Each structure stands twice: as C-alpha cells, then as structure tokens.
Amino acid sequence: MTEGHHFFTSYALVQELLKSKVALVGTIRRNKPELPPKLLQVRQRAALSSLFGFNKNTAAVSYIPKRGRNVLLLSSKHRDPAVTEEEKRKPVIIADYNHCKGGVDNLDKVVGSYSCRRMTHRWPQVLFYNMIDVSAFNAFVLFTAVDPSWKQAKSLRRRLFLEELGRSLVSAKIMRRKHPPRTPAVSIVADIQASAAAPDTGTTASGSAPDTGTTASGSTKKRGLCWMCTGKKKKSTTTCIRCEKFTCREHQIPCCRFCWMN
Incomplete structure (x- = not known):
C-alpha cells in the first residue's frame, strides 16, 4: 500500500497503480472531476459525519471533522463504509491514512x-x-x-x-578534463586528479603533470600583484602557465584548447 499527497492523488493514478497490484490511500483535492457532487456538499451535514462512495475497485469518503470543513480521501484498499468506535468516529480509511502518512x-x-x-x-x-x-x-x-x-x-x-x-558520480567526468575550471571548484578538481596519479610515473590518469600547487591554467590558492599593471596593481590568484607570474583578468588572453596544448 502507498499513501498519496493530495496534489497527485487521482482516480487515474489509482487505476494505474492497481495494474502493478499496489493499493493507494490518499487525500484528494475537491476540484477533481471524478468526485461525486454529493461528497463535495458541506451544508446541512452534521459534524463528525461521513459519506462514502464506491465503484468496483475504488472507495471515496467525505468526513466532516467540524462544521464547514470537508476532508476527502480516495482508497483502493477499503471496500466497506466502516468507522472507528472512538469519540470522533473517523472512517477507517482516514485512520489507516493517518497511521501510514508518517513515512511521507x-x-x-x-x-x-x-x-x-x-x-x-x-x-x-x-x-x-x-x-x-x-x-x-x-x-x-x-x-x-x-x-x-x-x-x-x-x-x-x-x-x-x-x-x-x-x-x-563526478570523478569519471573530472578525470577526463584536460583543463580545470576557473572557479573555486578548481581545488576539488585538482585533488581528484592528483589522487588518481600513478606513483611510478609521476603523472595523473589524464596524462597531466603532478599537482605542485599550480594548476594547468595557472590558478593558485595564493594571491599576488599583477606584474603587468602600470598604475595601481591588482591582486590575482591566476598565474601565467609559462612564466608563472601573477596576471589579473585585464591582462589575460583567452586561448583555445589547441593553442594551449601547442
């Protein structure tokens, strides 16, 4: 048996679950067209009263816990209009629903x-x-x-x-990356690639050089002044991949993968 949320409970869902031999007990919204009009009527109904509706494999119940409020449930498990013997005389459908809804x-x-x-x-x-x-x-x-x-x-x-x-889930994708991202995630990428480095060759599984504190794109955890700024020097965490000097974003040149490898 499964318990349904009122946003998803419907007669069509009940029939679909029955094909897999799964019963459903759940609250249902009053705007569902499959509900009989009599179950939606609240006026002139006494508090703690119940009204049931049945077809060949589905039961619907309308329970009035207090005047003006209507609780609607749909069930493919129950086949009789039974109510509990407690003071509030709740239908057995609602009692079973309350017993199981803690899982959801x-x-x-x-x-x-x-x-x-x-x-x-x-x-x-x-x-x-x-x-x-x-x-x-x-x-x-x-x-x-x-x-x-x-x-x-x-x-x-x-x-x-x-x-x-x-x-x-991401390790396989990261190992196939040839260039680390220019985001704070670069340290995670470097750690995963370094952990897969072959100890005898000193290279990673992707064929790149071992981690020495500077990634292939020149991103480091340290910050330094850009050596190309003429006025007020800007701080940067990125270094040139060749001279390893700090360069700010203004003095960086985008490079495609082919040119970077050559």
Missing part, C-alpha cells in the same frame, strides 16, 4: 535537510531535483542496510554518504 512526512523532512534544489520556475526542473533527493536518500538507506557498520560512530553519516556519492 519523514521523507520530506530528511530530504529538506540535504537537498540539491535550486530556485526555479520550471516545474520539470523541480521534479528532477526531487527525484535526485529521493534517490540519494533511498541509496543511503539501502547502503546502510547492507553495511550497518559503515561510519557508525559518526553523527553525520548521511552527509558523509552524500559527499562520497557526489564525488563518485
């Missing part, structure tokens, strides 16, 4: 702690970010289930796992 709430909480999401107005991109977050969390759950002793003494196991996961 907990997933939203843990995914929000470490997320790759960025501000965007494009809904496919939002969906893509959520797929990555959920997949990364599922990978962490499976990995720790297979190896429970992995970094068990650490309090931030999931963060450490995500760091290793991210590094493993």
Whole structure:
C-alpha cells in the first residue's frame, strides 16, 4: 500500500497503480472531476459525519471533522463504509491514512535537510531535483542496510554518504578534463586528479603533470600583484602557465584548447 499527497492523488493514478497490484490511500483535492457532487456538499451535514462512495475497485469518503470543513480521501484498499468506535468516529480509511502518512512526512523532512534544489520556475526542473533527493536518500538507506557498520560512530553519516556519492558520480567526468575550471571548484578538481596519479610515473590518469600547487591554467590558492599593471596593481590568484607570474583578468588572453596544448 502507498499513501498519496493530495496534489497527485487521482482516480487515474489509482487505476494505474492497481495494474502493478499496489493499493493507494490518499487525500484528494475537491476540484477533481471524478468526485461525486454529493461528497463535495458541506451544508446541512452534521459534524463528525461521513459519506462514502464506491465503484468496483475504488472507495471515496467525505468526513466532516467540524462544521464547514470537508476532508476527502480516495482508497483502493477499503471496500466497506466502516468507522472507528472512538469519540470522533473517523472512517477507517482516514485512520489507516493517518497511521501510514508518517513515512511521507519523514521523507520530506530528511530530504529538506540535504537537498540539491535550486530556485526555479520550471516545474520539470523541480521534479528532477526531487527525484535526485529521493534517490540519494533511498541509496543511503539501502547502503546502510547492507553495511550497518559503515561510519557508525559518526553523527553525520548521511552527509558523509552524500559527499562520497557526489564525488563518485563526478570523478569519471573530472578525470577526463584536460583543463580545470576557473572557479573555486578548481581545488576539488585538482585533488581528484592528483589522487588518481600513478606513483611510478609521476603523472595523473589524464596524462597531466603532478599537482605542485599550480594548476594547468595557472590558478593558485595564493594571491599576488599583477606584474603587468602600470598604475595601481591588482591582486590575482591566476598565474601565467609559462612564466608563472601573477596576471589579473585585464591582462589575460583567452586561448583555445589547441593553442594551449601547442
């Protein structure tokens, strides 16, 4: 059985999940066209009353927890209009939903702690970010289930796992790079390329020279004054790839990969 969020719960989704023998119990929005009009009526209905609707494989319920409020749920698991014997007389559908919805709430909480999401107005991109977050969390759950002793003494196991996961996903791409980026990520790229250096030849897996504190593009962690500035000298972290003197952006010349290699 799965529990659905009201934005996604629909009759079409129920039928699609039933093809895979998966039952769904979830809240549903009142603007869904498949809901019978009687379930949407709130006036003249007593508080704590329930109204059910059934077809061959789906049940819908309308519950009034207090006057003026209507709670709608859709279920492919329940087949009878049963209600609990507690004081609020909630339908069994709602009781089962409340019992299972903690899984989705907990997933939203843990995914929000470490997320790759960025501000965007494009809904496919939002969906893509959520797929990555959920997949990364599922990978962490499976990995720790297979190896429970992995970094068990650490309090931030999931963060450490995500760091290793991210590094493993980009390492192959980084090793194929011949030129490091001109961004703060240059140190990460240099570390990954240097870690794969062959100890007997003194070269990296990509064939470049070993890391000596200066990258192939001349970017260093240190800052120095540009030697070509005539007036007030500007500070820069970039050095010339040949003379290794500091040069500011104004005195740098873009170069294509072919010319740089020659």
